[in-house]
Amino acid sequence: MTQARITVDRDFTIGDVPRRLFGSFVEHMGRCVYTGIYEPGHPLADERGFRTDVLALVKEMGPTVVRYPGGNFVSGYRWEDGVGPVADRPVRIDGAWHTIETNAFGLHEFMDWAQEAGAEVMEAVNLGTRGVEEARALVEYANHPGGTYWSDLRRKNGAEQPFDITLWCLGNELDGPWQIGGKTAAEYGRLAQESAKAMKLVDPTIELVAVGSSSRSMPTFGSWEHTVLTHAYDEVDYISMHAYYQEHDEDAASFLAESVDMDAFIEGVIATVDAVKAAGKHTKQVDISFDEWNVWDQVRYNEVEAAEIAAAGWRQHPRIIEDTYSVTDAVVVGTLLNSLLRHGDRVKIANQAQLVNVIAPIRAEENGPAWRQTSFWPFERMARLAKGRILRLAVTASQISTKRYGDVDSIDAAATWDEESGRLVVFVANRSLEEQNDLTIDLHGLGDVRLRHAETLTVPEGGDRSTANLETTPDAVHMVPLAAAEVVSGAVRATLPPLSWSVIELDVTRA
Numbered sequence: 001m002t003q004a005r006i007t008v009d010r011d012f013t014i015g016d017v018p019r020r021l022f023g024s025f026v027e028h029m030g031r032c033v034y035t036g037i038y039e040p041g042h043p044l045a046d047e048r049g050f051r052t053d054v055l056a057l058v059k060e061m062g063p064t065v066v067r068y069p070g071g072n073f074v075s076g077y078r079w080e081d082g083v084g085p086v087a088d089r090p091v092r093i094d095g096a097w098h099t100i101e102t103n104a105f106g107l108h109e110f111m112d113w114a115q116e117a118g119a120e121v122m123e124a125v126n127l128g129t130r131g132v133e134e135a136r137a138l139v140e141y142a143n144h145p146g147g148t149y150w151s152d153l154r155r156k157n158g159a160e161q162p163f164d165i166t167l168w169c170l171g172n173e174l175d176g177p178w179q180i181g182g183k184t185a186a187e188y189g190r191l192a193q194e195s196a197k198a199m200k201l202v203d204p205t206i207e208l209v210a211v212g213s214s215s216r217s218m219p220t221f222g223s224w225e226h227t228v229l230t231h232a233y234d235e236v237d238y239i240s241m242h243a244y245y246q247e248h249d250e251d252a253a254s255f256l257a258e259s260v261d262m263d264a265f266i267e268g269v270i271a272t273v274d275a276v277k278a279a280g281k282h283t284k285q286v287d288i289s290f291d292e293w294n295v296w297d298q299v300r301y302n303e304v305e306a307a308e309i310a311a312a313g314w315r316q317h318p319r320i321i322e323d324t325y326s327v328t329d330a331v332v333v334g335t336l337l338n339s340l341l342r343h344g345d346r347v348k349i350a351n352q353a354q355l356v357n358v359i360a361p362i363r364a365e366e367n368g369p370a371w372r373q374t375s376f377w378p379f380e381r382m383a384r385l386a387k388g389r390i391l392r393l394a395v396t397a398s399q400i401s402t403k404r405y406g407d408v409d410s411i412d413a414a415a416t417w418d419e420e421s422g423r424l425v426v427f428v429a430n431r432s433l434e435e436q437n438d439l440t441i442d443l444h445g446l447g448d449v450r451l452r453h454a455e456t457l458t459v460p461e462g463g464d465r466s467t468a469n470l471e472t473t474p475d476a477v478h479m480v481p482l483a484a485a486e487v488v489s490g491a492v493r494a495t496l497p498p499l500s501w502s503v504i505e506l507d508v509t510r511a
């Protein structure tokens with residue numbers, strides 16, 4: 001049995017839980033849009049072609065903000081192709097994903113869908129093949145009330161009222177050699193600065209995200225952020241981060257420690273942002289938009305799938321990276337959510353990539369059912385329960401040795417305290433594959449505490465760490481009660497199963 005202790009003090013807080021931390025991402029890629037959220041002709045599609053079974057799962061999962069329309073796709077996209085009468089919209093080649101794009105789904109459809117899903121829209125502009133002019137035109141189309149060329153076109157296309165999109169991404173992964181229209185940091189920094197200026201001249205209320213590094217392993221990581229922000233610090237509000245994790249060579253111990261990498265990545269970007277702030281004598285603070293993160297088997301995509309997709313020729317909505325998530329993957333997703341929450345004072349937006357079918361917590365078959373992957377559960381629980389203030393935890397734990405990260409704590413934790421509801425919630429993973437973890441949570445400054453609910457995601461009976469939710473077994477992995485949890489003399493005692501991500505909810509009756 002491994003052991004761990006978490007000390008919670010309600011006065012040791014990091015900041016408010018940013019609601020935009022629980023975002024997701026819909027890209028025109030594979031089957032995320034077509035036969036994912038949108039499938040006219042599906043028995044459960046509504047009159048707009050939205051799949052109501054998928055929508056119900058999205059609402060249950062609760063993403064607060066959804067990024068659209070890409071991703072790599074946006075760097076070759078003409079947004080005008082996706083507005084106006086559907087019959088008049090051009091069919092185009094999407095070079096990013098070797099796909100035929102019909103444009104049957106575009107901005108208006110996405111706005112309607114997002115409203116139905118109860119999520120804010122985060123719109124990306126194309127700064128790959130396009131620039132300042134198209135970006136400012138799109139802001140005018142979306143946000144200007146009327147009486148101008150672009151805003152009147154929106155009204156003619158059926159949206160009398162402006163869309164009022166607040167959050168905008170200034171392109172996508174332009175540091176990447178794979179990106180259509182990729183740029184050097186200096187080229188992008190100037191383009192981001194000028195695009196931001198022009199977009200804010202159309203609507204000064206918008207918030208802008210500059211492109212950061214596509215991953216921590218990019219050779220330009222650090223210098224890219226520094227150069228881009230040296231140009232555009234005054235004009236932008238956030239810098240983006242992207243990170244995907246996977247298990248290499250059956251090394252589960254290192255995989256289960258990936259939040260150590262995410263913590264270091266975030267802290268590295270904060271250091272760079274703040275260095276530019278200090279050097280430029282800026283007073284405002286630029287924060288982080290972690291607008292792509294997840295578990296993704298990129299080795300399989302790069303070494304096998306990409307070639308298969310190209311060899312299959314130009315097709316509409318081919319299957320691309322429909323990764324199936326195991327119990328292990330879901331526990332890692334839980335630890336990544338913990339890391340984001342621990343940094344909620346600076347990471348103000350985060351988007352799990354993506355929402356449906358493409359490396360997604362929700363799967364949907366064409367003409368068939370939709371179901372929750374294992375990774376649905378940590379997202380849904382944290383999006384629903386993390387409220388109020390983020391707590392700064394003191395953690396002492398037995399160590400687990402890993403190849404990539406050396407010795408790491410056997411647990412990974414985050415917690416929130418909501419004074420209004422009197423609810424304290426602890427999210428905690430046990431990284432050990434074999435051993436239970438004997439956890440004590442010491443509570444300071446919290447008066448009378450009662451256990452409200454404790455549950456866990458772990459290996460189900462008869463399963464193993466690779467067990468997944470498949471079309472035929474959609475409920476194999478889900479949250480189950482954490483039986484061995486109790487409050488004893490004002491402290492919580494819990495036994496965390498091996499390989500698990502748990503949620504412990506407490507009611508504080510007298511703080």
Ligand code: AHR
Pocket residue numbers: 027029070071072073172173292353354
């Ligand atoms: O989410 C899948 C892809 O990953 C996105 O299109 C791109 O931005 C990233 O490389």
